[in-house]
Amino acid sequence: MLPEPLRGARVASTHLSQASYALRQEALRRLIDELATAEPLLLEQNTLDLESSRDLAVSQIVLGWLRLTHERLHRIRQWLERLYQAADPWQQPCPTQPDRFQYAVPLGVVALVYEGLPTLSLMLAGMALKTGNALVLWSGESSRYTAGAIASLIEAALSKTRLPKAAIQTLSLTPASWLADATAVDLALVYGRSRFVAEQRGAARCPLISLSLGNTYLVWDGSVSPESVLNCIQHSHQANPDRALAVEKVIVLSNVNPSHLAFVINELTQAGYKQGVDEHLHRSYPEIPLVDASEWPLPYLDQRLAWHYEEDLAAAVHWIHQYGSAASGIIASSYEDCRAFYQQVQTPLVFINRPPQLERLDALVIGAAARGFQRGLFGLGQLLSTKQVYL
Structure with a gap:
């Protein structure tokens, strides 16, 4: 039998699926207002998490994700305001035929299991209200106090609407105890380091999507300047709070001038990047240092790069198919080579002569998925399904 919070979420999902757009918008508006009011409490509770996490020897990567600032919270409010202004996702046009029609419906109950990134829970809470899905959140020990403060502001927002409080809940039950039930949720989203994601994936029997982090491959063709490559790599690492699509692996083609490669490696070393190379x-x-074979499919999530050599573009694409994640990129001056790359490479996100970055605010997305039934950017459309009616 499902735990009570998840049974409550299932009941709440029925109410949400029948809620009017005006009611869903009201709840989202309340969430934005409560977030503005609750900022002092959020920062205070976040400080407690940061202090206790240092005592627990939580990694610097997770601490960086966990840290809240006025600027980060302001950006989340901007994101939620953009979400509020977006059109009703239920009204997306669907193709019809004389004897049938279809329309968008919410998935039902969505879960977010995440490691140290509290802003992600606020974004998904807004998306759940916009799309009419119930949401359950689990954040782990490192963000216990911050998650509690977020749960309080969400409850305060829902209490001022006619939506049930169980529409968005924070769970204390470990994910393994409920992800193993195929009926617990209709979709689980997981965000965190590789080991954390693997643990949740191993326990899950329900549909699960892991949102990608790092391990983006960049192909360097020798026809472009080393400054262009250097700029692309460094800009991809400037995302805040997480480097979701940062370039961590660079494939050097045979036509790259060795002096150009030496220049880029030296510049990155001066900038503090740790680097490794293939044989x-x-x-x-x-x-x-040599790159260990186990590192090619895994993200670093810090200022680290691995360099790999391939003779030509076809071989580079093959390597990315073996080890890449959600995004890949190429720096090349040839239109034919760029076109061949984006046609052949299988990553859902492809960047041509520009830094790979996740523009959450502009695209109204929370992340990107490398594989599964919903590859690519994860936004409002991925929280909806379709109902088909035959006449």
């Missing part, structure tokens, strides 16, 4: 490049750069 081919190690012969030219013996002072740089």
Whole structure:
């Protein structure tokens, strides 16, 4: 039998699926207002998490995600305001035929299991209200106090509407105890480091999507300047609070000038990047550590790069198919090579001569998925299904 909070979420999802757009918008408006009011409490509770996490030896990566600031909260309010102004996602046009029609419906109950990124829960709470889905949240020990403060502001927002409080809940039950039930939720989203994601995926029997972090591959064609490549890499690492699509692996093609490669490696070393090379490049750069084979499919999530050599573009694409994640990019001056790359590479997100970055505010998305039934950017449309009616 499902735990009571999840049974309550299932009942609440029925109310949400029947709620008017005006009521869903009212709840979203209340959420935005409560977030503005609750900022001092959020920052105070977040400080407690940061202090206790240091005592628990939580990694610096997670601490960076966990930290809330006035600027981060202001950006989340901007994001939610943009979401509020967006059109009703239920009214997306659907193709019809003489004997049938279809329309958008919410998935039902969605879960977010995340590691140390409290802003993600606020964004998904807004998306759940906009799309009419119930939402359950689990954040782990590192953000216990912040998650409690977020739960309080969400409850305060819902209490001022006619929607049930169980529409958005924060769970204390460990994910393994309910993800293993195929009927617990209609979709689980997981965000965190590789080991954290693997733990949840191993326990899950319900549909699950992991939102990608890092391990973006960039192909460097020798026809472009080293400054262009350097700029692309560094800009991809400037996202805040997380480097969701940061370039961490660079494939160097055979036509890259060795002096250009040396320039980029030296500049990145001066900027504080840790770097590794494959066996081919190690012969030219013996002072740089070799990359272990296990690192190619995994994200670093910090200022670290691995360099790999391939003879041509086709071989580079094949390597990305083996080890890449949700995004890949190419820096090249040839239109034909750029077109061949985006046609052949299988990553759902492809960046041509620009830094790979996740523009959550502009696109109204919370992340990107590398694989599964909903690959690519994850936004409002991915929280909806369709109902087909035959006449």
